[in-house]
Amino acid sequence: MKILIADDEDYTREGLLEEIDWEEFGIDEIMQAVNGEEALKIVKWFRPHIVISDIRMPKMDGIAFAEELLGLAPESKIIFISGYLETEYLKSAIRLSVIDFIEKPIDVDQVRKALGRAVEEVLRERRTREADEGNREFRQQKLFELLTRRDSDWRTAERLARGGDFPLNGRYVCMAVQFPRAGQTTGEELDQLLDMVLQAEGRAIGIWQEPSAFEAVIACQDRNRYRLGPFYQRVLDRWPDCKVAVGMEVEDYRNIFNSCKTARAAMNCAFYQPEGRLFEIDETILQKRFMEPGIYGAFLRVLPEGSRKLSEWFCSLFGDLFARKYYQKEQVYTLMVSLLTAVFRQYPSSYDCVPWVGGEEQLQAAVLNMDSLREIQDFTDTVLGCVQDREEELSGFGRVIRGVLDYIAAHYGEEDLSTARIAEAFHFSPAYLNVLFKQEMKVTLKQYLSGYRLEKAKKLLEQDYMKITEIAEKCGYANANYFSKVFREGTGMTPLEYRSARSEE
Incomplete structure (x- = not known):
């Protein structure tokens, strides 16, 4: 929470700073001003939640400053201090709805009480705004859902539209925006997009269908339709990785669902044309859109x-x-x-x-x-x-050996995979299959299986998101300790040392 102290007397400002435990009130930003004119300049960028102001100050007195303050930051709470208890000052304090009027010399306890009331008022208004904002978002989402359905409760939609200042006469178009799912778009950027849409010509409502997909219904008058194209381009310029799809324009709010349907169909084309940025309806979109059987x-x-x-x-x-x-x-x-x-x-x-x-x-x-x-x-x-x-x-190996190699590739992650099990699967004795395997592969079946598992483990270790225990399990080792032992025997490094070395490379 932020506070501004405006007083031309240095000892008054410094006294307040030293005598009050600001953290107790949740105040962590404090600015000072020596007159009303300087205080007003600070308000324009600082936006204090609470202002403690002397009434008699040079260049601009406290009353004039407070009137300007409430025009710039009407949510600010004011506490007046003055060495002069005059009727006109008290009337001004009442008119400006100040929290308290404290006489000099200042009683610090009285200031603390006034601060407590001011902080409580700030928090109460903040809670109210948050509740209102939550309700507004809920109403907007509900209205969007009603307007984008074919069969809807139009009476409820009309009531929500009137309450949300969304016009029910004019032209409407649905816009869809898609971000790459693997992109780095931040929540702040998404909020900027929402604000950008809501500030478009006319009125708009929009919701996030998923973290990377946004849809909006824009209402505009005929005379402003020409501004929609440049608006789409501003969105594309602001987010170079996004794609925008635009549905058909409709004149009746009961047909908005058609605009939304065609916008989604247009966005579907982005799946086939990744180099495209702006997609609008064409005749192919309206063709049959279901996969051919067979x-x-x-x-x-x-x-x-x-x-x-x-x-x-x-x-x-x-x-x-x-x-x-x-x-x-x-x-x-x-x-x-x-x-x-x-x-x-x-x-x-x-x-x-x-x-x-x-x-x-x-x-x-x-x-x-x-x-x-x-x-x-x-x-x-x-x-x-x-x-x-x-x-x-x-291709140079016999049919049996090719089958064995494919079998190992399919089952190497199973802990009980062994020469005996592989031989049983191909209806050979373990000894005969091992002889046959070594003749063609120049290594025993056991050696090949161990080497295959080791190579798979190396590749998985290069993916830094997997734990050592998970890699051991995926590669068919009984536990992580045994895996580490075998890995060190085969490579001269522990799994962690291998991963670190590959990362450095």
Whole structure:
């Protein structure tokens, strides 16, 4: 809380500073002024919550200063001090609703009591404003929800609109703003955007649909429509990473839901065109927006035919998706999660290509966090490229050994994975499978499994968000202590030393 002490007598100001425990009142910022004119200059930038002012001061007296003060900061609480108890001063104090009028010489206890009342008044008004603000936001959100639904309670919407000063005659347009989900947009910047929208031509209401997506309904008169385009551009200029989508203009508030629907459809195009910034409705947006049936069935027929055929099929799929940009992106996310999950199950060594994806749950999260179809395509191409490299690498090995290597890639994280279990899965004796494996791989099956786990652990250690115990568990080690022992034997460093060394590199 902030206070300004205005008095031309130095000993009065210094006495108050020394005699009062300001922290007791929650006051942590104090400014001083030697006359009313200086005090007024300070008020313009300091905005004090409480002002203690002498009445008789040079250049501008306390009464004139207080009148100017309340014009600039009407929420400020005033305590007058004076060596002259005159009727006119008392009348002015009453007219200005001052907290107290204290005579000089100053009684510090009386000042403390007056400060207590002033602080309580400031806190009471603050609580009231916060409650009003909360109610205002709730009413605005409720009005937004009513106006953007096809079948709504129009009587309630009209009542909320009148109470919130939102016009029910004019033209309306819905605007959607999308920020990158992985961006660094701060809460303060988001508040600035909300203020910017609410201060647009006409009136506006807006809410955050999620941390990175904002929607607003803007109302404007016909004569001000030309200002909407420059307003959209100001938003784009202020936040270079954001995207703006604009719905169709409507003349009846009961049709605002159509503007909102088309704005969301326009924003859907940003998923297909990540280089775009401003999206408006076109005829393709209004086409059928549901995924064609049979895509997953066609994929399952291609999946066993090898990575090359699979890459060709995905290339065709992405080409079709980019051409049909009206598909809802939620459907594309669902489809791609299903397709890529099946790819990783068919080719478990794919996890080697993307070490930050340790399982199907992380794979799903990774896909859903991608902002565009192009990003999903790049991820898919990377995975399928690794699969092809892996197939070429294994092409010189026999069918059984290729199967064993894939089995290890799929199950290395299981603690009970052993030579005996692998041999049982392929219907061989452990001894025979080990001989067969060593002939082709030049190492024993146990040595290969240990080395594979160690390499996986190295890649995971390079991701600094995972704990050592989590890495040990993911790589099939019984506990973190055993993992540390094996890791040190294999690398000459503890897991923590390895992570530190890689971070420095």
